[in-house]
Amino acid sequence: MAEIALRNLTIDFSGFKAVDDVSLTVKNGEFVVYLGPSGCGKTTTLRCIAGLVKATSGDVLFDGQRVNELSASQRNIAMVFQFVSLYPHLRIRENIVFPLKARGVAASEIRRKLDWVTDVFKLGDELDRYPSALPPGARQKVALARAVIRDPAVLLLDEPLSAIDEQFREEMRWELGHLQRQLGVTTIYVTHDQREAMSLADRIVLMNDGRIVQVSEPDRIFFDPVDVFAGQFIGSPSMNLIDLAPADGGLRLGDSGVTLTASDDGIPGWALSSSRPLKLGVRPLNVHLVDEGEPGVPLAVDDVFSVGRERFFSFRIGDAVCQGVDKRRAPGAPGRVHFAPEGLLFFDAATGRRVRAGDAA
Amino acid sequence: MTAISHERRQAELRKRSSGRLMIFGFLSPTLAILLFMVAYPIFSLVYYSFFNFSALRQGAMKPMGLKNYKFLLSDPELWERFVFTGKFVFICVALQMLIGIFVGYQLHKNFRGRDLVFTLLMMPMMLSPIVVGFLWRYMLNSEWGIVNFLLHSVGLPKVDWLGQTNAALWAAAAADTWMWTPFIVLLATAAFRGIPETIHEAAEVDGASPAYKFFRITLPMSAPVLFIALILRLIDSFKQYDLFVALTGGGPGSSTETVSFSVAKTAFSYFYTGEASALAVILLVIIIGLSMILVRHLQKMSERY
Numbered sequence: 320m321a322e323i324a325l326r327n328l329t330i331d332f333s334g335f336k337a338v339d340d341v342s343l344t345v346k347n348g349e350f351v352v353y354l355g356p357s358g359c360g361k362t363t364t365l366r367c368i369a370g371l372v373k374a375t376s377g378d379v380l381f382d383g384q385r386v387n388e389l390s391a392s393q394r395n396i397a398m399v400f401q402f403v404s405l406y407p408h409l410r411i412r413e414n415i416v417f418p419l420k421a422r423g424v425a426a427s428e429i430r431r432k433l434d435w436v437t438d439v440f441k442l443g444d445e446l447d448r449y450p451s452a453l454p455p456g457a458r459q460k461v462a463l464a465r466a467v468i469r470d471p472a473v474l475l476l477d478e479p480l481s482a483i484d485e486q487f488r489e490e491m492r493w494e495l496g497h498l499q500r501q502l503g504v505t506t507i508y509v510t511h512d513q514r515e516a517m518s519l520a521d522r523i524v525l526m527n528d529g530r531i532v533q534v535s536e537p538d539r540i541f542f543d544p545v546d547v548f549a550g551q552f553i554g555s556p557s558m559n560l561i562d563l564a565p566a567d568g569g570l571r572l573g574d575s576g577v578t579l580t581a582s583d584d585g586i587p588g589w590a591l592s593s594s595r596p597l598k599l600g601v602r603p604l605n606v607h608l609v610d611e612g613e614p615g616v617p618l619a620v621d622d623v624f625s626v627g628r629e630r631f632f633s634f635r636i637g638d639a640v641c642q643g644v645d646k647r648r649a650p651g652a653p654g655r656v657h658f659a660p661e662g663l664l665f666f667d668a669a670t671g672r673r674v675r676a677g678d679a680a
Numbered sequence: 681m682t683a684i685s686h687e688r689r690q691a692e693l694r695k696r697s698s699g700r701l702m703i704f705g706f707l708s709p710t711l712a713i714l715l716f717m718v719a720y721p722i723f724s725l726v727y728y729s730f731f732n733f734s735a736l737r738q739g740a741m742k743p744m745g746l747k748n749y750k751f752l753l754s755d756p757e758l759w760e761r762f763v764f765t766g767k768f769v770f771i772c773v774a775l776q777m778l779i780g781i782f783v784g785y786q787l788h789k790n791f792r793g794r795d796l797v798f799t800l801l802m803m804p805m806m807l808s809p810i811v812v813g814f815l816w817r818y819m820l821n822s823e824w825g826i827v828n829f830l831l832h833s834v835g836l837p838k839v840d841w842l843g844q845t846n847a848a849l850w851a852a853a854a855a856d857t858w859m860w861t862p863f864i865v866l867l868a869t870a871a872f873r874g875i876p877e878t879i880h881e882a883a884e885v886d887g888a889s890p891a892y893k894f895f896r897i898t899l900p901m902s903a904p905v906l907f908i909a910l911i912l913r914l915i916d917s918f919k920q921y922d923l924f925v926a927l928t929g930g931g932p933g934s935s936t937e938t939v940s941f942s943v944a945k946t947a948f949s950y951f952y953t954g955e956a957s958a959l960a961v962i963l964l965v966i967i968i969g970l971s972m973i974l975v976r977h978l979q980k981m982s983e984r985y
Contacts, residue, residue, distance in 0.1 A: 371881055391884040404882035408900045418886040421896075465886070 320505050321382040321472035322347045323368060328377035330363055337363040339529035348503045354516040355526035361509045365475050368507065370394050381472055397466035401478040403458055405450040411461055412446040418469040436464045456487040467502060476508040480515065492518060513553055525549055547671040550600045550664060559606065559641040561599045562668065573636035577616045585660025589676050596668035605662025606643030608632045608654045615655030623650065729958035734951045748958035758942065765918060765938040771853040772917040777910060780864025787865065788872035801862040813926025816855040817842065845935040848928050852936065855923060860913060867909040871902035904978060911974045915967055939963055
């Protein structure tokens, strides 16, 4: 187990900066999830920590020791890959003990460790089978067993659950989280699935275009995004983003002609007096369609649809389709749209950065 | 209405086309060719092997029973041919597999000019063995061949390459290796490249040294393909005939005649057609036996994956 630190890490693939000046410290025993869209540099970062990709500049440190020059086989790391990486010509038993044999560990020690992981992962019945005889979920379990048998400095997981069936994935996710806490191994996990990230991470590292957008606990990244990208990437359905324009004592929503005011809709004073153009970010769970007569603004409802027990509605402001929760007592009744004041987030229209009470000039 | 009749017609067509007659109809051209080109010659080969028969005198065919076989198998000269062929096969296959796997491993990664290297490597394979034989015969000529010229120029004595049995054996093996190693290189490279990159990365992360990775991952995972290459080379070098015709002419004496060479000589120099047929049958049985052992092994290996 080790503390992993990245210092100004940049990885350049002949002109394309896959990772751009990233710094981060992963504490000993911490479970950190790299989250981001395809091509954001999260997997490249992971592969660089593993030693499979060379850093163009910057350092990778294990417990303060620079490991840039060490090859993957010298770093004492463990990695589970997205797609099957078990050795097809070896039985499960041989697959699991491969890292120990490759390092020349004594036979008695190998036997002891094998007994231990077999017990932890309940693989007793599979040991003498070949990988092709196992379903994908069980194969990833074996890959995980092979990863932890060596007491790695860090456990690297590259979308390990994405090739597994939906129903089995939930179970594996739970087991993985449980196992990580039990072993206390420093873990870095890469995924594009925010639900995986939210449920597993001690901290989430949100990446986009090779840069770190935000590093924070799962809750905070949801409720307190630093910019439009973070706000819209996290949460499903995605956060509504509406243009705001100053208009007689309030802020007008795009081209709708509807104005939110401080008194009726809880728009903070600093936002009203902001000198720069703002955008309003508000999650669908904070937009309610309420019955006529309750506080809210008149906006034309586009569509109403049910997802399980909840009813959602959509409305248009300009080109943007926005969503909210339908809270009317009777579906189909006329209603008004209410924006919950605690859910209103403001972003700089030009830069996309979050604007808070303090920094409104 | 039309939809229904269309469906009915489809069903009828399907029924008709699934008949045994239909299947046989499609297979029959291939079967006919196979029958004519393979079954008939094999049948007549086995048939002639039981007769004292010469193709020059078609009329006189005397049934011999197993006497042709008895005579051949008790002929010490023939055993020498088998020993010589065995030596040649062993040297060729060993050299070609070792060099082929080694070179294939060096070439399996992408590099500039890879296609050019492979095109050049394939050249010897495209030549006829007769051509290769003569090419090497000229190079190995004891008086004016380039090999002895080079030996002489660095002060080493000239060697009579094709005039001594052992030297000629190695010379022939060298020619065969020169010609066929690229084939192993090609298959080995393809096999090595067929291993997913993730497997290599997993092995590296698992702490395997390059040598450990090669012997525990790369080689075993390529084994099925390499086995096919081995079978093909084994069978092919066992049948080697034309290379020797051009390179040594079977000499000195008849010491560099392979079994196939003996078959040809018996059949077309002495015209002992019956005896030659019997020898060809023996050769065929050995080759089928060889392939069966290896094919079995191959099947067992492929079941694992």
